[in-house]
Amino acid sequence: MLTIKNLRVAVEGNEILKGINLEIKAGETHAIMGPNGSGKSTLANVLAGKEGYEVLEGEVRFKGKNLLEMPPEERAREGIFLAFQYPVEIPGVSMATFLRTALNAVREHRGEPPVDARTFLNLLREKMQLVEMDEKFLNRSVNEGFSGGEKKRNEILQMAVLDPSLAILDETDSGLDIDALRIVANGVNQLRRKDNAFIVITHYQRLLDYIVPDYVHVLFDGRIVESGDKELALHLEEHGYDWLKKEQTSAQTL
């Protein structure tokens, strides 16, 4: 589904991603961990098409297409969804209008007719139940005045409505209380299918107890320095990143 080859990316002249290689197949869930500032969000943003990133080298293919050539909205319609680490407040744009516009854009791309108001509302109600969000949020502006946890749940709600093929969750677990964490994880698990895939960026093993990944990667200073199965996350939880740092420095001095 997604193939990243030797991706090097700079922000304002500083190289942040220094050669990422990653292969994600349909049906898989990959966790990406790594210390603060290692480039996790940068990777997510580059995949989603955010401006301000300079691709120095490398290639990203999504469903066989050259992803880096597409504008963000086309990537989204092709099935890439980014649950933001810091969701933006958009005063004046109601949740209902926003979600319906987005859904219809995605549906049009898939060759499906737009949803009428009634069908949309029913769909929305069902998905809101999934993330245990109250219906009164529909009349509010997107994320405006939402608590940290509500914003994160809102990301999952949008994901559930748009039904992407590759969802990238950037620290969706941060700032969630234990109940919200369970709700979010449940939401994700219910959406997992053979024909879609997830990238879960997190600092905590805790989330991976709920969303059990097929692969775990460690991003360190712009490179994936370690890949493994869910045992790797447990190891990190116990030993932190220090042992990796040592390995890295010794590898570099060799």
Place this chain on the structure above:
Amino acid sequence: MKTAQKEYQEAKEWYLKLFQQWRSQGQPPNGDPLSALRENAIKRFAELGFPHIRMEEWKYTSVEPIVRRRFSLEAPPAQVDAETLARFRYFEQTSIVLVFLNGRFQPEWSVIPRLPQGVIISDLLQAFKQHEALIKPHFARYLAYKDEAFAALNTAFAWQGIFVYLPSNIVLEQPIHLLNLAHPGGQEFAANPRYLFVLGANSQATILETHNFLNDSAYFYNQASEIVLQDGARLQHIKIQDDSRQSFRVTTTRVVQKNNSHYHAVSIDLGGLLVRNNLTVDLDGENSESHLYGFYLATERQHIDNHTNINHLKPYCDSNEMYKGILTDRGRGVFSGTIYVHRNAQKTNAFQSNKNLLLSKEAEIDTKPQLKIFADDVKCSHGATIGQLDEDALFYLRQRGIEETEAHVMLRYAFAADVFDKIGLPEIKEKLDNLLKERLEKTL
């Protein structure tokens, strides 16, 4: 090249000459109840001349384009048909519709259904004949025509206009729609419409002013209004200005509010090449409230200037003001909002904000909030912001599959909706929404 001074002098003389001609032709026709007032007003205009940019209140708005032109007083005779008018109607149901073509009241196209006992909606000069006792105590009593050139000019030439009078305790359910259409037909004309609205104690009304055009050419509206809200009266006053992009407009409005009265104004400016709105509200009665909202969209080479003055003269009054503008291309906006609190006006609450979206490098906004507070027990605040579109919000929308252009429109719409939402007329919301969206799409 003529010096600006000479231009201003010649322009002044042009209007003085027009006045003499107009008067010597026996205008306005059928006897003039305002002779003495006109002479006073034109004298003041002769002394004042047109304002220039060295004056503090006109620092950012040069009226030179108006000064350079020689508008005629005679608007070309204009024809409309029912179908054309229907395009500019806002209310489906029974409403009061007063049609003005090139500034002239058109009784035959207007719709005035049976009105409650005592309510007057009348041609201005007619009203002096039929309701002198009601109109005389108010007419030209509030407008500062002795100090402001445009108000003086309007007063000198005022004969086309409307007098609205509500007796005490009347709630006028139907909105009054003042439907203005400019149909210049090539001739550059000036109109001086004059309105007087007097709302008796505890009466209520809604007034919708719309300004549209049929031919895109130059004309100049110099409009003046006086609004009196007696104790407990409530007025919702909406204006949708969508004039020709070649036209000029100066609007001078003075509102006087007595005890417990409530004024709610929403002023939308989309059209015009050069627009200047002077809105002054006197909170001259305790416990009165004034809510002033405005939205302006200046594109191409439009220049839209809103000058508001809120005078808190009595204690326990609230004023709340929010103006928002979108400026693009070489569009230019000016906002100057003065809140004056008299030393007797204790317990005043006054809030003001002006927010602007600058969407191009050539666009410009000058914003000047001013507080002049002479009482000590008051709550006042003001703030002005100038910003670009929120790139993070734009990316967020696009990341959900929304087309870039549509995302832009959504964000601009959201910005403007703050003001449009203050229009308390649900039956015209859809029409206004469409108008706004259409305009915003054109700004892309």
